[in-house]
Amino acid sequence: ETGVTQTPRHLVMGMTNKKSLKCEQHLGHNAMYWYKQSAKKPLELMFVYSLEERVENNSVPSRFSPECPNSSHLFLHLHTLQPEDSALYLCASSHRRGNQPQHFGDGTRLSIL
Amino acid sequence: KNEVEQSPQNLTAQEGEFITINCSYSVGISALHWLQQHPGGGIVSLFMLSSGKKKHGRLIATINIQEKHSSLHITASHPRDSAVYICAVIIQGAQKLVFGQGTRLTINP
Numbered sequence: 001e002t003g004v005t006q007t008p009r010h011l012v013m014g015m016t017n018k019k020s021l022k023c024e025q026h027l028g029h030n031a032m033y034w035y036k037q038s039a040k041k042p043l044e045l046m047f048v049y050s051l052e053e054r055v056e057n058n059s060v061p062s063r064f065s066p067e068c069p070n071s072s073h074l075f076l077h078l079h080t081l082q083p084e085d086s087a088l089y090l091c092a093s094s095h096r097r098g099n100q101p102q103h104f105g106d107g108t109r110l111s112i113l
Numbered sequence: 114k115n116e117v118e119q120s121p122q123n124l125t126a127q128e129g130e131f132i133t134i135n136c137s138y139s140v141g142i143s144a145l146h147w148l149q150q151h152p153g154g155g156i157v158s159l160f161m162l163s164s165g166k167k168k169h170g171r172l173i174a175t176i177n178i179q180e181k182h183s184s185l186h187i188t189a190s191h192p193r194d195s196a197v198y199i200c201a202v203i204i205q206g207a208q209k210l211v212f213g214q215g216t217r218l219t220i221n222p
Contacts, residue, residue, distance in 0.1 A: 002157065037154075042115065042212040043199070056209065088154050097208045099144045099163070106155035 023091030
């Protein structure tokens with residue numbers, strides 16, 4: 001139990017669907033992150049939120065839309081995804097950005113048909 | 114070329130063996146993480162270090178800032194240590210993690 005919960009754990013969707021991934025942390029952290037892990041590739045940072053403000057967008061296509069309504073919750077809204085978007089999506093949180101340990105969720109394994 | 118390189122990519126050993134996983138990086142960093150990822154996908158942070166050596170149970174992590182190199186050692190390895198071990202660095206001034214490709218470790222009983 002890392003204190004970071006992601007739902008759903010698995011998601012299968014068609015290219016025309018709209019779905020959302022959810023991340024929740026109960027650690028009192030102020031920074032939250034979305035990462036993508038594709039097969040045989042290193043983890044890639046997608047978005048960073050610090051104090052509910054998006055501070056980094058790593059050239060992610062607009063079909064991925066993050067939302068951080070408060071410091072405990074982070075969403076990733078998905079629409080018109082492509083098969084190459086199939087991957088493990090990991091959420092993490094830390095006390096603040098920078099030299100702080102990040103606590104990861106178990107991830108959502110996304111498959112696009 | 115990735116800024117963070119790990120070796121080996123895959124490692125299989127027998128229970129009880131001493132394990133070493135290496136990480137080299139090519140940029141200035143403010144800290145380095147070692148992470149463990151189990152087959153289900155969840156990631157656990159093992160160490161964060163910026164100099165010297167840290168020890169937790171059977172795990173030891175060392176870093177040499179001058180040589181831009183870190184090692185993760187596992188003593189008396191056990192099948193439950195089987196996982197992917199990932200090295201990640203915080204680039205100086207960038208405040209974000211850059212990850213290596215991971216080392217898949219399998220410990221056979």
